Amino acid sequence: MLSPWSRFPAVRLAIIFIAGIALHILLPYHWQIALSVWSIFGVATFYFALVKKFWLNRSVLFLPGLCTIFLVLATAYLLTFASTQIFYPSHFSKQIFKSKFLVASVEKPPIDKGKSFRAILSINGTIDSLGKRHTTKGKLLTTFLKDSHSTELEYGSVLLIPASYSEIESPKNPEQFNYKEFMSFQNVYHQTFLNGKDWQLVQGNVGNKFFIKIYQLRDALFAQISKYVSTKNELGVASALMLGYNDFITPEVTSAYAASGALHVLSVSGLHVGMVYIVLSRLLFFLNKTKRTRLLQTVLIVVLIWIYACLTGLSPSVLRSAAMFSMMAIGKQFSTRPNIFNIIGASALLLMIFNPFIMTEVGFKLSYLAVIGIVYLQPIIVKWVSFKNKIVHAVWEVTAVSIAAQVATFPLGLYYFHQFPNLFLISNLIVIPVGWLLIHTGILLFMLSPIQSLQWLVGKAFYWLTLGLNKFIFAMEEIPYSILNGISISAIEMFLIYAAVLLCISLIVVVKAEKIKVLAVVILLLVVWNGFEFIQQQNQQKIICYSVKGKQALALIEGNTAFIDFDSALLNNKSAMLFNVQHHWWQLGVQNIKPISKYHNFYQTDFGYAFNTKGKQFLVINKKQKQTPKLKNHIPSDVLLLSNSPTKYLKPILSFVEPKTLIADASNKNYLVKNWQKTAAQQKIDFKSVAKAGYQEW
Structure with missing residues (x-):
């Protein structure tokens, strides 16, 4: 009896190829071993393919498949190595x-x-x-x-x-x-x-002359958009939607679309390529007569799809769609209807052969997961509820698409973006139809460029549609609890969530006791993992000096509370906090923020402050030293932290402080840090510059 996987050879090959690329990323310097494996298993695979008598022996029937796995693994490894330019002697x-x-x-x-x-x-x-x-x-x-x-x-x-x-x-x-x-x-x-x-x-x-023409055409089309869409936010959305041109998208727009679960609109996606495929098929219907004209039709469709892909920037989602629709067109030419999952697998395999590193792009992963979810889950979800009214049924189908895509992508989204859009169902009911309408209107806008009077009408409609979409998205963002953020999961947790999702889907299709048992084990592992993380977070005690250019950023973390001494400009800068600090706090489970002066072992001094934690004495000097304090005894300190350029010379400070380690944070001036480093070396004191070496943790 054949395995269910036997029907999807392209999917199996793609998975093995991904494993080979991942192996190179983890262990990049073993190409000689990979070449040996490729040679041995290549010869073995060739031998098994030639010797027909071998197939009669069932006891060793697994060997050809095993050899193929190692051959594909080694091929992927070697292709990735060959694609890594830093290894070239000519670099x-x-x-x-x-x-x-x-x-x-x-x-x-x-x-x-x-x-x-x-x-x-x-x-x-x-x-x-x-x-x-x-x-x-x-x-x-x-x-x-x-x-x-x-x-x-x-x-x-x-x-x-x-x-x-x-x-x-x-x-x-x-x-x-x-x-x-x-x-x-x-x-x-x-x-x-x-x-x-x-x-x-x-x-x-x-x-390249082809790309010169492509970029010139892209600029000309962008000029047509900017003629009628002049406001910054609307221009950013319109140019991204139509041309994959995201230079004008503001952080506020990105944040709003992410919060509403409609970030996919801000790029050219499979929706665009699918529409191009349908339009081309209909426009070239007259070629669907003889064998030769059908071949010409296929060639034209494939060539024009890839020209469009080049025009819109060759993003991972566009590449995926272009490859899939090209294979569909070729399959149609030969009167075959290949399995959709084999088309998905073959397109991924093709793209990874040309560029193995495309596998690392988040857009590539999300695009393929979304299309797999839509193809497999959407028909199942649609059957849950039946509506006689055609409009209601159409709305339900769009909803099913959103649910299917979200189920397939949310674990990866949590891992990379640490958030979940709670209102994705509501927003996509508006965003998908409006996006479809915008694409049609945009194409019409380009086509009517010779007829200015008609283009003006279409241009105004295009602008108002874009403005309306943005207004809706920003309104959605203002709804309380529209987004659940601050979620931090590890790669292991992500895979466990995917395992649970796959088992749940499998149970929906066919209920079996064995599946329920495995699902229970997966859920138990997730609970145990999260419980272990929770205990760690409740008992954690860390001191971190973050590296933020020109800013003071010290945090003492105890349990789920962060006692901080941060530059006020940094605290008020949401994007800077998100980029430099926030993701780490999410991982540590930080929920409460307090000034460091509230810490129970905090002591104010004339030149800064001090605190004791983890059996160590920390001394922070963050005030200008007009004169050296006259003290009978030296102040012992495990760590001395200098902040806000408190002194030009280090020796006066070392006259009353005896530090084991001296840290200069990123708020200090560079020339002062260099002077301090020389003095510390003379005094044989361990010295670290946070601006240069990165964050320091105790």
């Missing part, structure tokens, strides 16, 4: 000679960051001190100071820049977004900042 950072200049080309249109432009440069060569050019590879994240010179930058511009760069920094606070890792998955490991005098434009607009 610009690996050159043994001293480079003076880098020859670079702008890989994508620069992003406007207000006072600067940011672009990823492809480093095509280096020039040494003798003027000799060497061919190289690699990418460099570059920030250009905004001036009349940098406004000339465009896709394909060739630049000559100084060979001065640094590694992208690791996160300096616990649970902070790992930007270094994120960029490394895009093969970007280094960064630099350039002003107008630092770089020279060698040649302009010499990139």
Whole structure:
């Protein structure tokens, strides 16, 4: 009897391929072993495929499948290794000679960051001190100071820049977004900042001609949108919805859409590609006659879908949809109806072969989970309730789509975004139809550009629809308890939640006692895990000095209470708190915030304050020292923390304090920290700069 999995070969291969990529990310330096595995199991798989007599022996029937698993694992590992440019001897950072200049080309249109432009440069060569050019590879994240010179930058511009760069920094606070890792998955490991005098434009607009035309068309379409949608929030939503152009989306808009569970609207998604596929199929209906014309129809549909995908920025959701609809079109050409799950698996496999690191993108994971949920769960959910009224039934179908997508994605959403939109059902009942209407109106807006009078009417309608959608979303955000945030789960908890969800779905389809037992075990594991975390949080005692540029940020955490000494500007800056501190507090289960002066072992001093905890004496000096205190005895201290640049020289402080460790937080001036570090080294005192080394924890 065949396993149910035998019907989904593409899904099985995709899962194994994902495991191979993950193995490389965890253990990146073992390509020789992977190559040996690939060679051995490749030969074995080829042998089993040729020797037909082998298939008659049932006792070893598992061997071909086992060999295939190891072959695909090794293939995925080696492809990921080959896609990692930092391992190349020709990478610009690996050159043994001293480079003076880098020859670079702008890989994508620069992003406007207000006072600067940011672009990823492809480093095509280096020039040494003798003027000799060497061919190289690699990418460099570059920030250009905004001036009349940098406004000339465009896709394909060739630049000559100084060979001065640094590694992208690791996160300096616990649970902070790992930007270094994120960029490394895009093969970007280094960064630099350039002003107008630092770089020279060698040649302009010499990139790929196809993409030059694509970006020019994108700019022209954006100009059509901005002609009628001038307000900032509406322009951001409209350009993101129609073109995948999210440079104008404000943090307030992102927050509001996330709170209402409608964040998917702020990107080009499968909805757009699906509509393009339907429109193209209908427009090219006249080719659906002979075998040759049907082939032409398929080629045109696939080519135009991928042109649209390029136009909208090739986001993971668009790539997924373009790959799936391309396979559907090809399958239709050959009069076959492949299983939808095999199409999903094959499209994922295809995308990962071309770019293994796409698997690491949150958008890729969410997109595939959402489509799997919709394809599998939506038909089951729709059957729960039957409505005779067609309008009510249509509303119920949209609701079922929202429920299915949310069930499939919410554990991953909790893991990455630490929140759950409580009103996603209500918001999506409005957002999905309005979004569909906006897409149609936007396409009509583009098509009517030669007829200004008609375009003006459509443009006004497009603006008012966008404005109305934003008003609705912001109103939803104002509803109390519209979002449940502050949720922090580990990767293990996420997988346990998915296991529980899958078992519940399986029980809905077929009720079996064994499934109920397994579900009970999974739920018990979740309860035990959470109970263990709760006990840890109730008994925790930590002192953390966070690294926030130019700001004082000290927290003493006891149980679920944080006693803090934070710069008021930092406390009032929600985005800065969220980026640097809040995620860590959620993980620790912090619920109460109090000033550090409320701590029971707190002592005020003339030059700052002190407190005792965990058997250690902490002394904080955060006031300017006009004169050295005259004390009979030295103050013993395990940790001396200097904050707000309290002194120019360290020796006067060391005349009355004997610290074992000296910490300079991120609020101090850099030149003072360097002076203190020299003095500490002379006095043989352990010294740490929070601004440089990152957060410190005791």
